[in-house]
Amino acid sequence: MAIFGNFNHMSLGDLLPLLSVQNGALEVFNLEQHPRVTLYFRGGLLRCLYVGGRPADPLQARSTVSRLVSAKRGCFEFAPGAPVPRCPDPLGWPLDQLLLTTVTVQDEIEGLEQLLPHPETVFRQVRSQAPEDERLFDFWRRAQDLLQAGASARELAEELGMPLDHARYYLLKLRQSSLLQPVRARVRPRGNGSVAARLLDSLKRRFLGGRQAWNH
């Protein structure tokens, strides 16, 4: 049996049920602006994922699968029986849950578009407690050094090799968990205290007839 085709006609979501009963490797190539991806399956689990010939860690693997699920272009070919290579960070993700998880993230990102932070907003870690959610934990673990110093979604996406929207999504979730706060650029004292006082007096005289404005 040969399994091959193009994401134009068949999505990864359609493929996964077939692959859950196979052992072997799915090669995905000719993706739009993305290197070749190889997914290794055994016993109904995604054991390992390679991007551009290198093993992906769980965070990168999750982002890659999510990207493949929504890919409209890209060829795939399954090699039955291909052995699982050495994988420093084995995945072991059940295929039936994988689709649900990645689709949920993708759907959630689309639903949360209005809430996602600006790509350049810098966030910093304010609590050291790790998140319990597995997806958040993967991101947290990889991003922790950067977030301790302060990093934006764009920087994190570049450093961690993940889509920008995913980085924005994780920052939003960690912020909602009170683990992060946006960094405030430090206001430099201008050493000109009389300016504010003078402007304030003048404003009050002009607009308020000299009334006190505090707490209006």
Next chain:
Amino acid sequence: MEPLKVVVSGPVGAGKSTLIRTLSETEIVDTDALTSEAIGKELTTVAMDYGTLTLEDQLLYLFGTPGQERFDFMWDVLTEGALGMVLLVRGDRPEDFPQARRQLDYLLSQQPVPYVVGVTRQDQPPVWGPEEVALYLGQPAERVVGLNATEPTSAVQPLVRLLELMLQEGAA
């Protein structure tokens, strides 16, 4: 004496142009264009609004930023070196709050600028009050002030609060 700059920012329709028009002593210069997408009004600011206010011989430039995020490069251009920033949000449009928070977080992480948040339409209930908006934005209550941007004595409140806070913090 060098002119100082106050930037008025916030989502589309928050009342930025109205506030500048209410406070400016000169005819405001605007860069309105017909909207190319459904944002709830026919004209919107695409580069900036500009008005002036002279206080004790000190010229203040009032710059309004475009509300749409695709013009976000203008936020930085206009905010850099400003005396302060007023971020406006419409109190009767809670659906705009996430964008206001995103804009505020972004600008404050990029620009070291003193700021206050103004919640407009306080004269048109039902409307979120400044205390509730402060909670949503994660801001101290004193940073958020309610106003009606069409009424001069009310429209000036964010500027008054901004200067009061600057005085308190000794950052002026």
